[in-house]
Amino acid sequence: MPLVSALIPTYDRAEFVAGAVESALAQTHPDVEVVVCDDGSTDETSEVLAQFAADDRVRVVHHETNRGVAAANNTAAAAATGDFYCILGDDDRWHPEKVERQLARFADAPDDCGLVYTGGVLASDERVTREYTPNQRGDVYPDILRRFDLHPHSSHMLRREAFESIGGFDESMPRGVDWEFTIRLAREWTVEYVDDCLTRRTFHEGNLSESPDQSFVHRLIWERHGDEIRQHPGIERGFRQDFDRMLLLRALKDGEWSRATRYGLRALRRQQDRRALLMFGLGVAGPLGYRVAAPLRRTAVDRATAFDYPDWATVAAIAPESASEPEYAAAN
CATH class of the missing domain: 3.90.550.10 (Spore Coat Polysaccharide Biosynthesis Protein SpsA; Chain A)
Incomplete structure (x- = not known):
């Protein structure tokens, strides 16, 4: 084996x-x-x-x-x-x-x-x-x-x-x-x-x-693989739109509403779809958009993950009998 x-x-x-x-x-x-x-x-x-x-x-x-x-x-x-x-x-x-x-x-x-x-x-x-x-x-x-x-x-x-x-x-x-x-x-x-x-x-x-600042990862990937990304226009457009979305969310979190609107508009110009429209709307809405979006996103996540917690994922289900109980309790 x-x-x-x-x-x-x-x-x-x-x-x-x-x-x-x-x-x-x-x-x-x-x-x-x-x-x-x-x-x-x-x-x-x-x-x-x-x-x-x-x-x-x-x-x-x-x-x-x-x-x-x-x-x-x-x-x-x-x-x-x-x-x-x-x-x-x-x-x-x-x-x-x-x-x-x-x-x-x-x-x-x-x-x-x-x-x-x-x-x-x-x-x-x-x-x-x-x-x-x-x-x-x-x-x-x-x-x-x-x-x-x-x-x-x-x-x-x-x-x-x-x-x-x-x-x-x-x-x-x-x-x-x-x-x-x-x-x-x-x-x-x-x-x-x-x-x-x-x-x-x-x-x-x-x-x-x-x-919260996932845009940092996008910057790093662009620095190392930007030349490859540019060779595929559709992928570049999507990459940049995802980047704009992360920058927008960061701007909203920091309370910089004008900057958030600018990122939303830029995303909309790259690709006219529902996601880009939503991004632009959040930027324009400013503080109100952020206050509304956060609980809605939390609700969506709760609904999307409304399934049973897998039994094996608990430490008791996978740890051998020799396991140290305090360490495993702390780990979970």
């Missing part, structure tokens, strides 16, 4: 990281190793990880200083020995059958398939706030240039050969490393998915990817 390496980058997440390790060790696929890169943590992360010292399936590598999630993933990959790499955030969890199901999909996929991802949920405590449903497969380039829709990143299983062929993650990227990496991978490899909820993301204040 192929050996699968779970790559877990962590930084000052002592209350979460043990749960991620146990989630990987609880897989039904028998050959899983866990490689954790402690990215210069200053909290009790080292002490928490020490509990796995006697388990030869777990390897911990360290950075003396914090170098960022891309570097931590690359360091973990360099220490891994698996045929496949799985990305696992230190605060995320896997269904016990995730790895087994993804390997089965790889076995049925063409040789140029470099990535298999799964569906999942974003959850806070016992409440699901978002559902991720896979909808992109095969050749996703150049569509991946417009937006990153292969969520959640912790669901990604990569063929080792594919990872190495593109040189791993870009360590100069402070944010958006998942999107930037997948753009380069999609130039050379195809993508498949398992259409089931097999990954749980945990929402909390420390989530790097949940920062």
Whole structure:
């Protein structure tokens, strides 16, 4: 059976990281190793990880200083020995059958398939706030240039050969490393998915990817891949419209109504559709639009995620009996 390496980058997440390790060790696929890169943590992360010292399936590598999630993933990959790499955030969890199901999909996929991802949920405590449903497969380039829709990143299983062929993650990227990496991978490899909820993301204040200023990621992607984006006018138009929407929402949040109107008008000029009209309307409405839009969006999210919380996503359902109860309670 192929050996699968779970790559877990962590930084000052002592209350979460043990749960991620146990989630990987609880897989039904028998050959899983866990490689954790402690990215210069200053909290009790080292002490928490020490509990796995006697388990030869777990390897911990360290950075003396914090170098960022891309570097931590690359360091973990360099220490891994698996045929496949799985990305696992230190605060995320896997269904016990995730790895087994993804390997089965790889076995049925063409040789140029470099990535298999799964569906999942974003959850806070016992409440699901978002559902991720896979909808992109095969050749996703150049569509991946417009937006990153292969969520959640912790669901990604990569063929080792594919990872190495593109040189791993870009360590100069402070944010958006998942999107930037997948753009380069999609130039050379195809993508498949398992259409089931097999990954749980945990929402909390420390989530790097949940920062309100997502426009920063778009700026970074444009800096690195702007020339490619310009080669596809439809994708460029959509990319810029998404960028305008993020700038508009940021302006509304900051109370800069004239700037918000300008972004809304610019989006409308790029593409006349309902989304652009809504953006323009929000900008014109100013404070009133922001006060109305926030609760409406919350209501829409609540309705869209009105399904049962998956039992496996609770720690009790996937943690072995030897798990430390206080650590797992803190992790969830």
